[in-house]
Amino acid sequence: MFIYVSLTPAAEMTPLLPLSEEIKQISPDLVFLRLFPNTSTKVCLVENRKDSQRYILKLADKRRNPFIPEGLYKSRLKHVQREERVLRELPDLEGITHLVEAYENDNYIAILKEFQKGIPLNGGGTLKDYYALKRIIGSIHARGIVRIDVRYNNIIKNPGPKLYEEYESRRSSIAIIDLGSCMFHYEVTLKEFDKLARKDLSDLELIFSKSL
Incomplete structure (x- = not known):
């Protein structure tokens, strides 16, 4: 089921998908398990069907949502992009959660990271x-x-x-x-x-x- 939001009837409609469906758009191999609360970007625990391992997925929507302030929208995109760049510089460093894969399509950018229990x-x-x-x-x-x-x-x-x-x-x-x-x-x-x-x-x- 799609939910549409707009500021006015004439405004361009933006479909809001359930998080599990958003993740399928990023990669059909990833299965949504849970959302971590109180984070500036969407941070989820997912399972990869290919290896049955759990990972952390951090994603940001590239589409402009009229209900989100522009500054927050840009900061979410920048946060995910920057963390990808940083993690690519630290592939062998102990004491961080390492980058596994990065994704980007027309609607989303996302990074998949190691999941470390704790x-x-x-x-x-x-x-x-x-x-x-x-x-x-x-x-x-x-x-x-x-x-x-x-x-x-x-x-x-x-x-x-x-x-x-x-x-x-x-x-x-x-x-x-x-x-x-x-x-x-x-x-x-x-x-x-x-x-x-x-x-x-x-x-x-x-x-x-x-x-x-």
Whole structure:
């Protein structure tokens, strides 16, 4: 069933599909499982029929929705596009969720990422977690990428044994899961890059202020 919305009867109609149907338009191999709430872009858990594995799908609608402010519409597109670019620069970095595939058609852009089970950090971090994250952030900075958006709900921790044993050599029990707000070194001056890098580390220290 299609739902049509318009500001006026004469306005161009924009079909709003159920999320499961949107995902089918992106790839018929992906099966929608659940939507993660409280995210700026649509972030879903999906299963790939080809390998029966679960992944994270982040998507943005390229069509202009009259009920969404233009600034928000553009920022959603930019967020997905930027995260794809960032992840392509970090294919071997431990402590992030890696890019699996990118999609684009007339209506949507989307990225498929590894799914790493875990829980948001939410103040439950240890000194070991702090130093692990500091190494991850330092490695990202060393690749010329900054403004990592270091906050509780952008970090997940696997409290149990490591998952995905076949990738154990590069996986960490703690990971930064969203890099769509990052900036590249060539987008800022050296002074600005240094300032943003120091802010990333100060944000990390703020999260662990009770542990340090």
